[in-house]
Amino acid sequence: MRDAAPVREASGIERFLAMGTRVELHRFGPGDADALARARRAIEAVDDALTIHRPSPATALNEVLRNGGTARINDPLLLDALLRIAAGRAMTDGLFDPAAQVGRADAGWQALHIDARAATVASDRPVALDFGGFGKGYALDRAAAALRDAGVTCALLSAGESSISVVGEHPLGGAWSFAIPDPRSADRTLAEVDLVDEALSVSSTLGAGALAPGRAATVRPMDGVAIRAPRTAVAVDRRGAVAEMLSTALIIADDRQARCLQANGRRMIFELAHDACDGMVTE
Amino acid sequence: MTDKTFDLSRRAFLDRALLATAGSVMAGATPWVALAAGAQTAGAGRVRLGVIGTGDRGRALIQNIAKTRNCTVAAICDSYAPNLGKARQWVPAGTPEFADHRAMLDARGLDAVVIATPLDMHARHTLDAFDAGLHVWCEKAMARTIADCGAMVTASQERGKILQIGHQRMFHPTYLNALRRVKAGEIGTITQIRASWHRNNSWRRKVPADSTDRRINWRLYRESSAGLMTELATHQLQVGNWFLDAVPTRVMGSGSICYWKDGREVYDHVALIYEYAGGRKLIYTSLLNNARYGCEEQIQGSKGTIEPELGRIYQEVPPRALALERMQADVQRGHKRTIPIGGATWFPELPVTTPGESLGWGEYDETMLQFEGFGEAVRTGKPLPGLLRQAYQASVASLLGEQAMDGGQALAWPTSLVTI
Incomplete structure (x- = not known):
């Protein structure tokens, strides 16, 4: 904790619901007057492209893939997202896989064939994509880019507070410091994470979110086994989309896989089998 | 659409209905779904249906029946010849045609009848069919009076014949999924349902030279219909009772002929409040000169709202993010x-309503499922459990609402209803 000169420059807040969660955009200091509005539009554009909860380019793609066909991707956001997911899946050695096979428990990205040049996706068998483990981080990336384009040098972006992205340093200087809560007790903190021009993603098998009615357990792509071990994962990366995919992968990873994922960055797994104070922290 | 794609469409629809009703809570709340979805394909032994009333609605039903796997239209009947002529294209050549329903019943060769006649004829046609030893599927609302609704139920019980009323929302995956999410507590305690059916047209049809206004526009005259209450509201009152898991304790309302002053006798504006135990309410409006808010039931709970016609669920705005503040x-x-x-948070998102899941006309839908369910009930001689009670209570609610508006008084739920 420290005190500094108060910030007197332009600041603003944009709050809205998107991607099934509460989004907050806080900007400080210089930048175009409409910067927040542009950032909001960037998030809503991602939501419109990737949602599977109302008609969208993603649902149109799923319609084709569900029948094992070939789809042409006309939406550049969707195509960009697919290519980033393909990279993320490779990076996580298949642990992050947003493709569900119709009628089967295991995942199905391996059934997809993406031709970036032709902008097509083909599927060997019926699959459906769910961008939930990717979209929020990706949307924050696009919003942060919009803010930077608008001359903003200091901002905090939050999607449901499980996905955070910051532009620049804290308005009072230095890193933005965030406390990761223990999902079993709001009074406890698992870790503090400092960010500068970075993004943070938190995934957990515990907590109000995981217990929400209708919420499906996180599933291990290789065998379709639901992950029920009490675990919270935190990932930090320059890109929110990558952090998002990594935190999901960390929830699923076994010990060896976790070590690999944690080799090149700030990634944390909290095993919460017992009391919060006994939780094993791997960083 | 090919048979193969129709089969896929049918299978997908059944899967969605079954998925929505899986688990003991939903199976107990919607026992008719699994039985209807499990109806045996009859092949040559299809349930033979005689359709009484081949107007617009009757012809739509005929087209639905034709796509079921266990029912067939074996005769058609209408006292207005042009309606029969229009229906002919939808039934196999040589299907017997009748101008009088008694003649159709006397001709035998049927297992059940489908009644799509004006409301005031439902009771007579139903009782006549029971007298002929046939089962009955009847369009909603059940009858023009509460007494006639009860008489239909009583006759069904005494004769041991199936009586099923056309409330297709009870077979619709979106409604079933909405109920599942309600049962799971996603929108908290339901304290109010705001339902509306708003249109912007006169509801009046052109009268051909060979017919009469009262025959063609029977919905506009009190001898044959309670207008908006029986023709529209009854659907939504059924949904209200279903989701509140109760019947109203009393109803109050106001009705008027406010806009279409064209000689009609039924209200073109109705506004009612149905009270339920515990202070819960269903607020209903229907009108014919403004379509802005269309047809919807807004099911309002302490944690969220479901709008099943739109296939949407809304969470109450999450608490303000104090940390960021x-x-x-x-x-x-x-x-x-x-x-x-x-930390890791998640707010339930909007339900899936992708284009592929919207099964429209020409594919398998809830109306076909309810007929397959009816066919199964006829085959086994056992009614689909729960359906008739829902329909009876919805019809009583609609007619009680009419009485409350006519009398300008709050009316208590009748205590003399037939027990189902």
Whole structure:
């Protein structure tokens, strides 16, 4: 904790619901007057492209893939997202896989064939994509880019507070410091994470979110086994989309896989089998 | 559409209905779904249906029946010849045609009848069919009076014949999924349902030279219909009772002929409040000169709202993010400290309503499923459990609402209803 000169420059807040969660955009200091509005539009554009909860380019793609066909991707956001997911899946050695096979428990990205040049996706068998483990981080990336384009040098972006992205340093200087809560007790903190021009993603098998009615357990792509071990994962990366995919992968990873994922960055797994104070922290 | 794609469409629809009703809670709340979805394909032994009333609705039903796997239209009947002529294209050549329903019943060769006649004829046609030893599927509302509704139920019980009423929302996956999410507590305690059916047209049809206004526009005259209450509201009152898991304790309302002053006798504006135990309410409006808010039931709970016609669920706005708010205040006063974020959070998203899941006309839908369910009930001689009670209570609610508006008084739920 420290005190500094108060910030007197332009600041603003944009709050809205998107991607099934509460989004907050806080900007400080210089930048175009409409910067927040542009950032909001960037998030809503991602939501419109990737949602599977109302008609969208993603649902149109799923319609084709569900029948094992070939789809042409006309939406550049969707195509960009697919290519980033393909990279993320490779990076996580298949642990992050947003493709569900119709009628089967295991995942199905391996059934997809993406031709970036032709902008097509083909599927060997019926699959459906769910961008939930990717979209929020990706949307924050696009919003942060919009803010930077608008001359903003200091901002905090939050999607449901499980996905955070910051532009620049804290308005009072230095890193933005965030406390990761223990999902079993709001009074406890698992870790503090400092960010500068970075993004943070938190995934957990515990907590109000995981217990929400209708919420499906996180599933291990290789065998379709639901992950029920009490675990919270935190990932930090320059890109929110990558952090998002990594935190999901960390929830699923076994010990060896976790070590690999944690080799090149700030990634944390909290095993919460017992009391919060006994939780094993791997960083 | 080919048979193969129709089969896929049918299978997908059944899967969605079954998925929505899986689990003991939903199976107990919607026992008719699994039985209807499990109806045996009859092949040559299809349930033979005689359709009484081949107007617009009757012809739509005929087209639905033709696509079921266990029912067939074996005779058609209408006292207005042009209606029979229009229906002919939808039934196999040589299907017997009748101008009088008694002649059709006397001709035998049927297992059940489908009644799509004006409301005031439902009871007579139903009782006549029971007398002929046939089962009955009847369009909603059940009858023009509460007494006739009860008489239909009683006759069904005494004769041991199936009586099923056309409330297709009870077979619709979106409604079933909405109920599942209600049962799971996603929108909290339901305290109010706001339902509306708003249109912007006169509801009046052109009268051909060979017919009469009262025959063609029977919905506009009190001898044959309670207008908006029996023709529209009854669907939504059924949904209200279903989701509140109760019947009203009393109803109050106001009705008027407010806009279409064209000689009609039924209200073109109705507004009612149905009270349920515990202070819960269903607020209903229907009108014919403004379509802005269309047809919808807004099912309102302490945690969220479901709008099944739109296939949407809305969560109450999450609590304000105090941590980020505090961060803003800290920055303003030059105080920096760690921001305690909420962590892994998730708010239920909107239900899936992708284009592929919207099964429209020409594919398998809830109307076909309810007929397959009816066919199974006829085959086994056992009614689909729960359906008739829902329909009876919805019809009583609609007719009680009419009485409350006519009398300008709040009316208590009748205590003399037939027990189902």
